[in-house]
Amino acid sequence: MITASLRRPRLSRPLRWSRLSSSFPCVDAHAQRESRLRADSGPEPPYARPNPASYRTYHHPHPLPLSYSLTPLPSFDIAYETWGTLSPQKDNVILLHTGLSASSHAASTPANPAPGWWEKFIGPGKAIDTNQFFVVCTNVLGGCYGSTGPSSIDPATGKHWATRFPIVSIFDMVNAQFRLLDSLGINKLYASVGSSMGAMQSLAAGWLHPERVGKIVSISGTARSSPSAVAMRFAQRSVLMADPNWKNGFYYEGLPPHTGMKLARQIATITYRSGPEWDLRFGRQLRALPESELPNPSTSTSSPHPSPARPPALCPDFSIETYLDHQGESFCLKYDANSLIYISKAMDLFDMTLPALQALNIKPSSSSSPASTDAEPAALQPHKTSHSKSHPPPVNPPPHLPELAAGMAPLAYIPTLVLGVQSDILFTVEQQREVADALRMAGNENVSYYELGGVWGHDTFLIDVLNVGGAIRGFLS
Amino acid sequence: MITASLRRPRLSRPLRWSRLSSSFPCVDAHAQRESRLRADSGPEPPYARPNPASYRTYHHPHPLPLSYSLTPLPSFDIAYETWGTLSPQKDNVILLHTGLSASSHAASTPANPAPGWWEKFIGPGKAIDTNQFFVVCTNVLGGCYGSTGPSSIDPATGKHWATRFPIVSIFDMVNAQFRLLDSLGINKLYASVGSSMGAMQSLAAGWLHPERVGKIVSISGTARSSPSAVAMRFAQRSVLMADPNWKNGFYYEGLPPHTGMKLARQIATITYRSGPEWDLRFGRQLRALPESELPNPSTSTSSPHPSPARPPALCPDFSIETYLDHQGESFCLKYDANSLIYISKAMDLFDMTLPALQALNIKPSSSSSPASTDAEPAALQPHKTSHSKSHPPPVNPPPHLPELAAGMAPLAYIPTLVLGVQSDILFTVEQQREVADALRMAGNENVSYYELGGVWGHDTFLIDVLNVGGAIRGFLS
Numbered sequence: 023m024i025t026a027s028l029r030r031p032r033l034s035r036p037l038r039w040s041r042l043s044s045s046f047p048c049v050d051a052h053a054q055r056e057s058r059l060r061a062d063s064g065p066e067p068p069y070a071r072p073n074p075a076s077y078r079t080y081h082h083p084h085p086l087p088l089s090y091s092l093t094p095l096p097s098f099d100i101a102y103e104t105w106g107t108l109s110p111q112k113d114n115v116i117l118l119h120t121g122l123s124a125s126s127h128a129a130s131t132p133a134n135p136a137p138g139w140w141e142k143f144i145g146p147g148k149a150i151d152t153n154q155f156f157v158v159c160t161n162v163l164g165g166c167y168g169s170t171g172p173s174s175i176d177p178a179t180g181k182h183w184a185t186r187f188p189i190v191s192i193f194d195m196v197n198a199q200f201r202l203l204d205s206l207g208i209n210k211l212y213a214s215v216g217s218s219m220g221a222m223q224s225l226a227a228g229w230l231h232p233e234r235v236g237k238i239v240s241i242s243g244t245a246r247s248s249p250s251a252v253a254m255r256f257a258q259r260s261v262l263m264a265d266p267n268w269k270n271g272f273y274y275e276g277l278p279p280h281t282g283m284k285l286a287r288q289i290a291t292i293t294y295r296s297g298p299e300w301d302l303r304f305g306r307q308l309r310a311l312p313e314s315e316l317p318n319p320s321t322s323t324s325s326p327h328p329s330p331a332r333p334p335a336l337c338p339d340f341s342i343e344t345y346l347d348h349q350g351e352s353f354c355l356k357y358d359a360n361s362l363i364y365i366s367k368a369m370d371l372f373d374m375t376l377p378a379l380q381a382l383n384i385k386p387s388s389s390s391s392p393a394s395t396d397a398e399p400a401a402l403q404p405h406k407t408s409h410s411k412s413h414p415p416p417v418n419p420p421p422h423l424p425e426l427a428a429g430m431a432p433l434a435y436i437p438t439l440v441l442g443v444q445s446d447i448l449f450t451v452e453q454q455r456e457v458a459d460a461l462r463m464a465g466n467e468n469v470s471y472y473e474l475g476g477v478w479g480h481d482t483f484l485i486d487v488l489n490v491g492g493a494i495r496g497f498l499s
Numbered sequence: 500m501i502t503a504s505l506r507r508p509r510l511s512r513p514l515r516w517s518r519l520s521s522s523f524p525c526v527d528a529h530a531q532r533e534s535r536l537r538a539d540s541g542p543e544p545p546y547a548r549p550n551p552a553s554y555r556t557y558h559h560p561h562p563l564p565l566s567y568s569l570t571p572l573p574s575f576d577i578a579y580e581t582w583g584t585l586s587p588q589k590d591n592v593i594l595l596h597t598g599l600s601a602s603s604h605a606a607s608t609p610a611n612p613a614p615g616w617w618e619k620f621i622g623p624g625k626a627i628d629t630n631q632f633f634v635v636c637t638n639v640l641g642g643c644y645g646s647t648g649p650s651s652i653d654p655a656t657g658k659h660w661a662t663r664f665p666i667v668s669i670f671d672m673v674n675a676q677f678r679l680l681d682s683l684g685i686n687k688l689y690a691s692v693g694s695s696m697g698a699m700q701s702l703a704a705g706w707l708h709p710e711r712v713g714k715i716v717s718i719s720g721t722a723r724s725s726p727s728a729v730a731m732r733f734a735q736r737s738v739l740m741a742d743p744n745w746k747n748g749f750y751y752e753g754l755p756p757h758t759g760m761k762l763a764r765q766i767a768t769i770t771y772r773s774g775p776e777w778d779l780r781f782g783r784q785l786r787a788l789p790e791s792e793l794p795n796p797s798t799s800t801s802s803p804h805p806s807p808a809r810p811p812a813l814c815p816d817f818s819i820e821t822y823l824d825h826q827g828e829s830f831c832l833k834y835d836a837n838s839l840i841y842i843s844k845a846m847d848l849f850d851m852t853l854p855a856l857q858a859l860n861i862k863p864s865s866s867s868s869p870a871s872t873d874a875e876p877a878a879l880q881p882h883k884t885s886h887s888k889s890h891p892p893p894v895n896p897p898p899h900l901p902e903l904a905a906g907m908a909p910l911a912y913i914p915t916l917v918l919g920v921q922s923d924i925l926f927t928v929e930q931q932r933e934v935a936d937a938l939r940m941a942g943n944e945n946v947s948y949y950e951l952g953g954v955w956g957h958d959t960f961l962i963d964v965l966n967v968g969g970a971i972r973g974f975l976s
Contacts, residue, residue, distance in 0.1 A: 046662075046747050049740050090810045185523075189811050249781045249819040250774035256820045257769060259813070261738050261762050263526050270523050271813075285738050289766065292734060297727035297927065301897070304726045306850060328848055329858035333567045334666050336736070336748075336840055340847065342726040343733045350737075363813055370817065371805055373783060381806035420778070447924070450774065 048337035048347060052281040055354075059277050067278055067355040069166040070173065076134035077101045077126050077161075077168055080202045086163075089191035089382040090371075096177065100202045101126050101161040101168025103134075105144055106152035108208075115208050116150060116498075117199060118159040119216030119223035122365050123357050125167035128159040142487045149491030150498070155212065162223075163198040164190045164364045172360035173274065184360060185271030192219070192372045193384055196226045200234070200387075210234045213498055217241035217483035217490075218449065219365070222372045225457070228433040229374065231387045238438040239494055241483045242446055244453040245374040245426055245460060251448055254293045255366040258286035262359055271360050279359045284350035286362065291349040296445040296479030304342040308332070374460075375425035386432055416459050423456065427463035434461075437468035439497040441490065443482040444475055470497055525814035525824060529758040532831075536754050544755055544832040546643040547650065553611035554578045554603050554638075554645055557679045563640075566668035566859045567848075573654065577679045578603050578638040578645025580611075582621055583629035585685075592685050593627060593975075594676060595636040596693030596700035599842050600834050602644035605636040619964045626968030627975070632689065639700075640675040641667045641841045649837035650751065661837060662748030669696070669849045670861055673703045677711070687711050690975055694718035694960035694967075695926065696842070699849045702934070705910040706851065708864045715915040716971055718960045719923055721930040722851040722903055722937060728925055731770045732843040735763035739836055748837050756836045761827035763839065768826040773922040773956030781819040785809070851937075852902035863909055893936050900933065904940035911938075914945035916974040918967065920959040921952055947974055 079101050085094035103126045108115065118128055120139070129138035129145060143149045150157055161169040164187075172187040203211070214235050216224035221243020228235045244251070265282030267273055308326065328334040338344045373379075416423075438461055442454025451473055458471040472493050478485050556578050562571035580603045585592065595605055597616070606615035606622060620626045627634055638646040641664075649664040680688070691712050693701035698720020705712045721728070742759030744750055785803065805811040815821045850856075893900075915938055919931025928950055935948040949970050955962050 046740065048737070049745075049747065052741055090805055090807055092807050185813065189813075246783070248774060249777035249783070249817065250769075252817055252819050253769050253777070253823055256815065256823060257762075257766050260525070260765055260824075263523065263813070264529055264758050264762060266743065268526075270526065281741050285734075285741060288737055289734050292727075292730050297725060300726035300730070305899070306723070306726070306855075325858045327850065327855040327858035328567055330567055330569050330860045331858075334844065334848055336662065336666075336740070336844060338733065340726065340729055342729050346730055346733060347737075367811065367813060371811055373804065378783075378804040381802045381804035381808075383807045422782070 045335070046337055051351070052284070055280055056277065059280065059355075067358075069356065069358045069361075070274075072101070072168050073134075074168065076131075077103050079168055080205055082198070082201045082205075086194065086198060086201070087384055088188055089193050089384050090189045092383060093188070095163075095170070095188060095190075095194075098163060098170035098198055099168065099174070100163065100170075100198055101165075102202060103127060103131055103159055105129055105131065105157040106155050108156040108206075112208050113210065113212060114154060114156050115203075115211050116155045116157045116213050116215055117203070117211050117227065118144075118150070118157055119196075119199075119214070119220030119227075120159065120162060121218035121220055122369065123353075123362065124161075125165070126159045126161045127167075128157070139484065143491050143494070149487065149495040150215070151495070155498075158203070158206075158208075160199050160202060162195045162219075162365065164195065164361060164368065166358035166361040169198075171358065172271065172364055173358045182272075182274040184274060187360070187364060189371075190364060190368055191382070191384075192222045192226045192368050193230060193382065195368065196223050196230055197384065199223075199227075200231060203234075211236055213237040213239060215239040215494070216243065218243060218480065219369050221449075222369065225374065225430070225433065226372075228436045228438070229379070229386060229430065230384075232432040232436060234387070235436055237498065238433065238436050239441075239497065240438065240457060241441045241490060241494075242443055242449045242454070242480055243457070244372070244449050245430060245457045246378075246422065246453075247370050247372050248450070248453060250450075251293075252370045254289065254448065255370055258289050259363050259366060261285040261289065262363060265359075268359060271363075273359070278355065280354045283354035283357065283359050283362070286350075287353040288346045288350040291346055293448040294479060294481045296447060296477060298445055298477040299479060300342055302477060304340065304345065307341040309338055309341050309344040374429040375422055376428040377425060379429045415463065416455065419459060420456060423460055423463060426456065426460040430460050431464045434465040436466070437470075437497075438466060439470045439472070439493060441472040441474065441493050443479065444473060445477055446480045446482070448480045522812070523814055528828070529761070532757055533754065536757065536832075544835075546833065546835045546838075547751075549578070549645050550611075551645065553608075554580050556645055557682055559675070559678045559682075563671065563675060563678070564861055565665055566670050566861050567666045569860060570665070572640075572647070572665060572667075572671075575640060575647035575675055576645065576651070577640065577647075577675055578642075579679060580604060580608055580636055582606055582608065582634040583632050585633040585683075589685050590687065590689060591632050592680075592688050593632045593634045593690050593692055594680070594688050594704065595621075595627070595634055596673075596676075596691070596697030596704075597636065597639060598695035598697055599846065600830075600839065601638075602642070603636045603638045604644075605634070616961065620968050620971070626964065626972040627692070628972070632975070635680070635683075635685075637676050637679060639672045639842065641672065641838055641845065643835035643838040646675075648835065649748065649841055650835045659749075659751040661751060664837070664841065666848075667841060667845055668859070668861075669699045669703045669845050670707060670859065672845065673700050673707055674861065676700075677704075677708060680711075688713055690714040690716060692716040692971070693720065695720060695957065696846050698926075699846065702851065702907070702910065703849075705913045705915070706856070706863060706907065707861075709909040709913060711864070712913055714975065715910065715913050716918075716974065717915065717934060718918045718967060718971075719920055719926045719931070719957055720934070721849070721926050722907060722934045723855075723899065723930075724847050724849050725927070725930060727927075728770075729847045731766065731925065732847055735766050736840050736843060738762040738766065739840060742836075745836060748840075750836070755832065757831045760834070760836050760839070761831035764827040764830040765823045768823055770925040771956060771958045773924060773954060775922055775954040776956060777819055779954060781817065781822065784818040786815055786818050786821040851906040852899055853905040854902060856906045892940065893932065896936065897933060900937055900940060903933065903937040907937050908941045911942040913943070914947075914974075915943060916947045916949070916970065918949040918951065918970050920956065921950060922954055923957045923959070925957045 127138045128140045161167040164171045176183045214224045214227040221240040262282035265279035267279040440458040604615045605617045638644040641648045691701045691704040698717040739759035742756035744756040917935045
């Protein structure tokens with residue numbers, strides 16, 4: 023028999039079970055957001071009303087060949103921003119690639135003084151030193167911050183592309199960026215730099231245009247998306263596409279799938295951070311109670327643990343839950359749902375093994391030079407791979423490593439920085455080693471490899487100025 | 500310029516972008532399921548029509564005190580099954596605890612010959628040898644397979660409890676199980692055995708009833724849910740509760756939130772398995788195409804990679820995606836959504852540190868013995884903890900380890916097997932070490948600790964008969 027409860031003082035406000043059924047603020051939030059959006063008939067979500075004064079737009083009026091379609095994209099826009107000064111020789115250009123949902127606004131500019139997503143890394147004297155470099159960052163093809171994507175108007179129909187937009191690849195994004203570079207008269211990059219999906223683009227740039235890329239920086243990326251990462255992105259797309267507002271992607275005349283976006287962002291946030299950080303930051307700390315929910319101070323004090331005085335609910339109890347809730351809430355109207363679907367799919371599809379590259383409808387730029395039109399380009403021949411002298415082959419190489427090395431052969435002569443984080447669960451440290459091993463196996467003798475500790479997981483590239491910034495600065499100098 | 504596409508043969512069935520907008524089988528599946536359920540007006544989901552002939556039911560007509568409420572549960576049922584023969588001394592009983600969504604059907608019985616969820620581990624000569632032991636397994640309190648839970652009828656109203664059901668804890672589940680043992684005249688367990696959530700129950704049994712538990716087996720469990728695990732379960736609850744069919748839990752008169760359940764199960768599956776297994780099992784293999792989708796064999800062969808001949812879609816392309824889709828689909832009508840919410844919440848709340856235990860409305864059974872009614876029970880005093888002679892303290896103990904050791908003091912004299920799996924991302928190996936360290940710090944000199952390699956992650960306990968079964972068998976003998 024358990025009798026302790028009989029000795030407890032009674033609360034002045036009795037706790038009834040029925041309180042559970044009457045209060046689901048975490049669910050009500052969706053309906054409230056829906057009502058708010060419906061009432062605000064005018065303003066569209068921020069992504070639907072970008073401010074073209076805050077970035078520049080390059081319009082490419084010609085077709086762009088696509089990796090997975092025989093029909094090219096008829097034309098496209100690319101939004102971009104720049105920092106620093108282009109040298110007269112145009113030889114100081116860094117092309118900066120973004121992660122999945124970022125805009126071209128990597129750092130503040132006179133036209134847009136708001137801090138950018140890599141504010142601490144870009145500027146005079148910073149890791150990417152704008153006293154030395156001319157930095158170009160674009161919103162990717164498929165995005166929603168000024169570049170052409172599913173939320174753009176299809177010139178052929180005058181309507182939003184929606185899910186009539188073609189599947190685009192990481193390579194297609196990079197090809198679009200190089201059309202912009204062409205328009206700026208930039209023939210060769212000093213470096214191609216990117217983190218997360220940006221690291222995929224950074225490697226893809228070296229594959230597509232080996233003669234136009236001086237150095238490559240790949241931070242927390244991969245050359246071949248893993249099934250675990252595909253699984254996490256599939257889960258996000260699934261919750262998004264199940265939102266009744268999604269309507270097979272044709273939601274632009276109505277309300278966006280804001281609930282699905284919130285749920286997807288919650289899942290994404292789990293993959294961006296790591297357990298060790300949350301242990302330190304949140305542990306089992308309870309969420310802060312609003313005054314209306316505080317227990318009567320005359321009869322009990324708020325417990326630091328769930329208890330009869332502070333009974334748990336089916337909605338968030340712990341700080342980790344309110345953190346995820348907040349991350350989802352603050353993102354769900356900032357980004358276009360279809361862009362999330364298309365770009366996360368492009369990440370899933372990214373695979374630099376030779377057979378996967380051979381299946382694409384695009385080829386490295388060297389293949390279109392007059393000298394090689396009749397022959398298969400060298401990169402598409404099975405490449406004789408061997409490890410560089412200073413780096414013996416790994417002890418337990420994944421079985422696809424030789425195919426990856428063969429696929430990455432065009433990058434054999436581009437000095438490359440590969441940096442990964444041991445607590446990253448999305449782009450694991452094994453994948454970082456794989457990139458470095460494949461490059462070395464392809465004969466690249468200039469691979470710098472760093473592996474960081476720390477608790478921040480995948481998001482380390484946004485946070486760790488000292489170590490990430492330091493490695494970049496050293497490699498670029 | 501990229502010209503390769505011009506040389507490709509044209510497919511006889513031209514690939515148009517519009518195919519994307521017309522075909523979302525992964526989304527249509529939700530609407531089709533909804534229609535099917537609506538048409539099948541009669542049959543309810545399987546959990547709503549259990550077969551009481553296949554298990555026994557214990558009805559407890561008295562109130563059960565609850566951890567987080569001053570109001571007890573007025574009465575309850577517990578469904579259970581047994582294997583083996585109860586010895587005349589009733590000293591050969593193993594209480595087997597389940598994971599989150601399992602029924603009492605751990606192994607086949609004459610009344611229900613279908614294989615159980617631990618079929619390979621229970622039986623004559625098996626790891627849990629029914630020639631020797633009398634095994635009892637229950638459906639947990641809060642479940643939907645015959646035990647009282649949110650889908651049960653509240654006797655006070657004649658209606659489904661739904662979300663008027665009180666929050667239950669792992670300790671409440673175990674207390675309900677011990678009422679069943681009381682009814683069977685079983686005073687002391689030979690062992691309390693469980694994996695995953697069952698491991699939490701197994702430890703909770705030792706805390707609540709130290710004098711009634713002979714040995715404890717804790718496999719891939721924890722004594723204190725981590726913020727990462729809470730995050731993964733929060734994501735599942737969030738997608739479930741956002742399903743319009745959920746209706747704040749009052750869906751029993753209508754259709755269940757089957758879409759939310761499918762999405763939640765997809766997320767759960769990611770936490771149950773592991774990256775290394777998926778690398779081996781799926782890699783980047785594409786899903787099998789139904790005949791209707793196969794490319795025309797006269798013009799192209801199906802590529803093993805996404806390509807213009809086999810263009811990717813926004814729905815699943817990879818086998819890992821169809822695997823997750825299938826896992827969700829096959830589960831979404833088998834289990835009650837509210838049970839999933841309540842039981843996953845109970846897991847989140849589980850915390851055996853002393854301050855968390857002191858906040859509960861329940862106490863270990865020794866506290867109700869006549870000798871201790873006036874004094875706080877020993878377990879609730881801060882306990883002087885020290886490491887056992889044979890096990891020095893860990894090098895980098897988590898800061899809460901002394902509080903955990905103090906909370907687990909009642910288990911100091913119960914021989915305990917702690918087994919974990921290095922590839923488990925839900926109940927990490929660090930948490931397994933924490934359980935063993937806390938027990939040893941509490942003075943327990945009989946802690947057996949095993950750490951398994953292998954690629955199966957959290958689900959190892961369902962699969963690895965050789966290693967998991969072997970450790971259990973050795974420990975119980």
